[in-house]
Amino acid sequence: xxxxxxxxxxxxxxxxxxxxxxxxxxxxxxxxxxxxxxxxxxxxxxxxxxxxxxxxxxxxxxxxxxxxxxxxxxxxxxxxxxxxxxxxxxxxxxxxxxxxxxxx
Amino acid sequence: xxxxxxxxxxxxxxxxxxxxxxxxxxxxxxxxxxxxxxxxxxxxxxxxxxxxxxxxxxxxxxxxxxxxxxxxxxxxxxxxxxxxxxxxxxxxxxxxxxxxxxxxxxxxxxxxxxxxxx
Numbered sequence: 220x221x222x223x224x225x226x227x228x229x230x231x232x233x234x235x236x237x238x239x240x241x242x243x244x245x246x247x248x249x250x251x252x253x254x255x256x257x258x259x260x261x262x263x264x265x266x267x268x269x270x271x272x273x274x275x276x277x278x279x280x281x282x283x284x285x286x287x288x289x290x291x292x293x294x295x296x297x298x299x300x301x302x303x304x305x306x307x308x309x310x311x312x313x314x315x316x317x318x319x320x321x322x323x
Numbered sequence: 324x325x326x327x328x329x330x331x332x333x334x335x336x337x338x339x340x341x342x343x344x345x346x347x348x349x350x351x352x353x354x355x356x357x358x359x360x361x362x363x364x365x366x367x368x369x370x371x372x373x374x375x376x377x378x379x380x381x382x383x384x385x386x387x388x389x390x391x392x393x394x395x396x397x398x399x400x401x402x403x404x405x406x407x408x409x410x411x412x413x414x415x416x417x418x419x420x421x422x423x424x425x426x427x428x429x430x431x432x433x434x435x436x437x438x439x440x441x
Contacts (some may be wrong), residue, residue, distance in 0.1 A: 312373070
């Protein structure tokens, strides 16, 4: 299943509200996860099943959507949030989106 | 604390082989759905292989027939045997865990770099 993300990159400031969009090539119900990845670090699970916050992840992160269209929202961007974000479908053999880089 | 530690990466010539290892602690690979995911330079994450609890394996088309995933339940280690390596296999390789067949990857290793070049 092909996954697309938009935008490919975005520039934002601390305190901004940020939205990242992910689209699946077919209906995947809510089998959609979001990860944060920083250079040289392990990817980190943020949200699974489209909208469930992983334990320990700050509440400024939220996810929504079902079917083929999904959104990751960061309500108030913090300095530690500058990273690349990936969506991943787990409806079938996993595939990741191309990533969205959040930059200063 | 759950940990995944990869090793075995390095520089290899095209056509060569390499075996990656992933040592797991505080959980058993036998009771998990273990995968390898890679990130090539300038590209995004790419899932390449999974081994289920029952030992069933699956591969991405890009590595089918060249890579083989396995596990040692006694040492609690995941492996990736990579043969017929190509330049496009150059990437950081991560092992990752899911606790159900719906692959929600809750723990990841730090990755090991594989460079395929002459």
